[in-house]
Amino acid sequence: MESQITLEDKLKERIKELTCLYRVSSLIKDNSFNDLTELLKEIAISLKEAIRFPEEAFVEIKVENFVFVEGEKIEDAIFIISAIKTFGKIKGSITIGYSKQKFSENSFLEEEKLLLHKIASEIGDFLERKEINEKEEIAKRQIERVGRLTILGEITAGIAHELNTPLANILGFAELLKEQYKDDKVGSEDLTKIIDSAIYSREVVKKLMFFSCEMPQQxxxxxxxxxxxxxxxxxxxxxxxxxxxxxxxxxxxxxxxxxxxxxxxxxxxxxxxxxxxxxxxxxxxxxxxxxxxxxxxxxxxxxxxxxxxxxxxxxxxxxxxxxxxxxxxxxxxxxxxxxxxxxxxxxxxxxxxxxxxxxxxxxxxx
Missing domain, CATH: 3.30.565.10 (Histidine kinase-like ATPase, C-terminal domain)
Incomplete structure (x- = not known):
């Protein structure tokens, strides 16, 4: 399958490689971090089209738990590989391979190796930005949550203070009435229910004040x-x-x-x-x-x-x-x-x- 590469062939290969780089850059630029799987599939397809013998090759992209192969993967293959790194750590790899039976190591052009490294670097940069974006979203939600809780605490403190006085009045007058109606069994039982409900409500208010940090601390x-x-x-x-x-x-x-x-x-x-x-x-x-x-x-x-x-x-x-x-x-x-x-x-x-x-x-x- 190998043959002497002419100047015209070299120019065609450069055009294919530049087209691939432009295509990959556009794909990454237009991606909103939502569909990593589809992005990597499109990159694999573009890379396969850019190499010297696309009909004989396979391209494999691995990123953490994701694996995608464009073309028929050959186990007994001659290949070039480039690591995908984020923040200095290896997160995956891109592999281009040919059958060992038909090709040798010389089948890969130096420019193809450079192209592979460049695309691996582009994917790594994209994954870094994706990770930063996710962390920013988490931080944003945490800030919003803290803000909501602060506002909720202020509202809760106001409600608790407003309820304290009427609850104290209900409890106080109910206890006075119970003393007056101590000989009335039914009335006394009803007043006991009012007192119990008021005490329960007072405990709820106390908990609201705990939430809003209004309780004195020892x-x-x-x-x-x-x-x-x-x-x-x-x-x-x-x-x-x-x-x-x-x-x-x-x-x-x-x-x-x-x-x-x-x-x-x-x-x-x-x-x-x-x-x-x-x-x-x-x-x-x-x-x-x-x-x-x-x-x-x-x-x-x-x-x-x-x-x-x-x-x-x-x-x-x-x-x-x-x-x-x-x-x-x-x-x-x-x-x-x-x-x-x-x-x-x-x-x-x-x-x-x-x-x-x-x-x-x-x-x-x-």
């Missing part, structure tokens, strides 16, 4: 190992009810942290109670408390159904819940978020393997 240096062990002890009936095993590990025997003890307990309670609720019978809940140089990290993992991606940005919003009506008010995680934020800490969630959710709470040591 910050002190405490040993969180003790607090967590005490909380687990109180939750034992809930664990036993579903035969759930709780595994706790501490990176140090004594871990000191400056926090509001009551609020830290509330954070821990809310996350663990959620983990128990969503855990299957005889499941495992793992709690790891890790002391680092600048912060203390609490990781709580369960084996439940996990958090659906569509819900991931809403779980810290007040009144958002995936529990059935009557099983939850949707305030637990919003309270947790408010407390952690007021402690200058962070909370994130991630999938557990093979199933479930991991909540990672981080409190700064200073």
């Amino acid at each position: 910050m002190a240096s405490v040993e969180i190992n003790v607090i967590i062990n005490e909380a687990i002890s109180l939750l034992k009936p809930s664990f036993n009810k579903k035969n759930i095993r709780c595994n706790i590990t501490f990176s140090s025997d004594k871990i000191q942290l400056k926090v509001d003890k009551i609020q830290l307990t509330q954070v821990f309670f809310n996350i663990v109670i959620n983990a128990i609720y969503f855990s299957p019978e005889k499941g495992n809940i793992n709690i790891d408390v890790i002391e680092k140089s600048k912060n203390v990290q609490i990781r709580i993992s369960d084996e439940g159904p996990g958090i659906e991606p569509v819900n991931s940005e809403n779980i810290f919003n007040p009144f958002f819940t995936t529990k059935p009506i009557g099983d939850g008010s949707g305030l637990g995680l919003s309270v947790v978020h408010g407390i952690i934020r007021s402690h200058k800490g962070t909370i994130i969630h991630q999938p557990n393997t093979p199933k479930g959710t991991i909540f990672v709470v981080s409190f700064p040591k200073n």
Whole structure:
């Protein structure tokens, strides 16, 4: 199949190579990062058309889990290959091959090798921009979410303050009336219901104030190992009810942290109670408390159904819940978020393997 290449042939090959480069550059320029598969297929087709013997060749592009072959791949092949790199790391490769039976290494022109390296570099640059774009989108969504939560916190604080006074009046006057109607059994029972409802509503308002960071804090240096062990002890009936095993590990025997003890307990309670609720019978809940140089990290993992991606940005919003009506008010995680934020800490969630959710709470040591 090989033959002496003439000057006219060389000019034709250069035109094919330049046409391929222009085509690939146009494809990459017009791509909006949405369809990588189609882009790489088009590049493979263009590259195959640009080489000396396109009808005898195959082009293979590999990028991470994607593999596309244009032409019939030959196992016993003579080939040239170029790595696709992003940020200095190899992410894939492009291969052009011929049958060993018909061709030799001299079948590839030096210009074709340069073309292959150039296209691999173009793909690598595109993948770098794609990765940067994805990170920017994630950062943008996080900023928007923080903004929404800040506005929501301000609105919530206003609502909580507005409700406090009328709730106090309802509770106070109901208690006075109950004293007057103590001999009226039916009236007294009705007033008890009003009082109970007012107390429940007051607790909801208190949780709203926790979310909006309006509750006063009693910050002190405490040993969180003790607090967590005490909380687990109180939750034992809930664990036993579903035969759930709780595994706790501490990176140090004594871990000191400056926090509001009551609020830290509330954070821990809310996350663990959620983990128990969503855990299957005889499941495992793992709690790891890790002391680092600048912060203390609490990781709580369960084996439940996990958090659906569509819900991931809403779980810290007040009144958002995936529990059935009557099983939850949707305030637990919003309270947790408010407390952690007021402690200058962070909370994130991630999938557990093979199933479930991991909540990672981080409190700064200073």
